[in-house]
Amino acid sequence: MDKLARTLRLGCIQLKVGANKSENVARAINKIRDAKMKGAEVVSLPECFNSPYGTAYFNDYAETIPGETTNLLSQIAKELQIILIGGTIPERDGDKLYNTATIWGKSGELLAKYRKMHLFDIDIPNEITFKESDSLSAGNDLAIINVKDFKIGIGICYDIRFEELAKIYRKKGCNVLVYPAAFNMKTGPLHYELLAQSRSNDNQLYTALISPARDVNASYVAWGHSCVVDPWAEVMYTSEADEDVFVVDLDLDKVDKVRANIPVFNQRRTDIYETIEKK
Numbered sequence: 001m002d003k004l005a006r007t008l009r010l011g012c013i014q015l016k017v018g019a020n021k022s023e024n025v026a027r028a029i030n031k032i033r034d035a036k037m038k039g040a041e042v043v044s045l046p047e048c049f050n051s052p053y054g055t056a057y058f059n060d061y062a063e064t065i066p067g068e069t070t071n072l073l074s075q076i077a078k079e080l081q082i083i084l085i086g087g088t089i090p091e092r093d094g095d096k097l098y099n100t101a102t103i104w105g106k107s108g109e110l111l112a113k114y115r116k117m118h119l120f121d122i123d124i125p126n127e128i129t130f131k132e133s134d135s136l137s138a139g140n141d142l143a144i145i146n147v148k149d150f151k152i153g154i155g156i157c158y159d160i161r162f163e164e165l166a167k168i169y170r171k172k173g174c175n176v177l178v179y180p181a182a183f184n185m186k187t188g189p190l191h192y193e194l195l196a197q198s199r200s201n202d203n204q205l206y207t208a209l210i211s212p213a214r215d216v217n218a219s220y221v222a223w224g225h226s227c228v229v230d231p232w233a234e235v236m237y238t239s240e241a242d243e244d245v246f247v248v249d250l251d252l253d254k255v256d257k258v259r260a261n262i263p264v265f266n267q268r269r270t271d272i273y274e275t276i277e278k279k
């Protein structure tokens, strides 16, 4: 067994994001360099890293893929010889917009593209109302990347609330889930870490959530608190609200141990669920 292939250093960037797109991207590139200096082999940016997060901004900041922002992601992945999960950007494709993650390989090649599958439409009166579907379309496809012996499934923010998606990734062999994820000040405090722990616990894998840094003057104030949870559902690291670049070491032995200790994926009563649900 190649132990080196079974460990992976994941770098996460909780990035300050403002109104100036080129400044956002330049800042992201600098922070990617910091993560590489800390030994990261795979680096992830947050949701909506080149644009403020909000339905009023998506159209103005949207780009085709490839385009000016993603060309720079491709270049930096190649220069630093890393796998880069390029957070998300508003993507323009014809007359549609998507919230899209791109993943870049060491030759600067596009390894995968993932469009947010579950759009963030919520209404909590007097607290927060947000309707991504006012301007965005939903994606319909999975994205899995293979790095060393790891299989990483990609989701985006609100997607983490849908356990079906995470379970599909687990069934397809994933041992890590990465969600660029800008939660808000209402749901973030209770749900952010809880959801990461839930998906890790359900599926016995690593879960990473990567947020923009909090900007209290923004129209949408992100919770921050990027975190990584291990397959035992233990929180390995949580950021505060400010900008942060951190690395965590992932180990497949830990995944195998939890799955062997509590083998829920071999114990499901799939022979009866459908029948008892219909009763």
Ligand SMILES: NC(=O)CCC(=O)C(=O)O
Pocket (backbone or CB within 6 Å): 047, 120, 156, 157, 158, 159, 161, 181, 182, 183, 184, 187, 188, 191
């Ligand atoms: N950007 C998002 O999808 C936000 C999701 C969120 O805040 C939630 O509570 O869910």
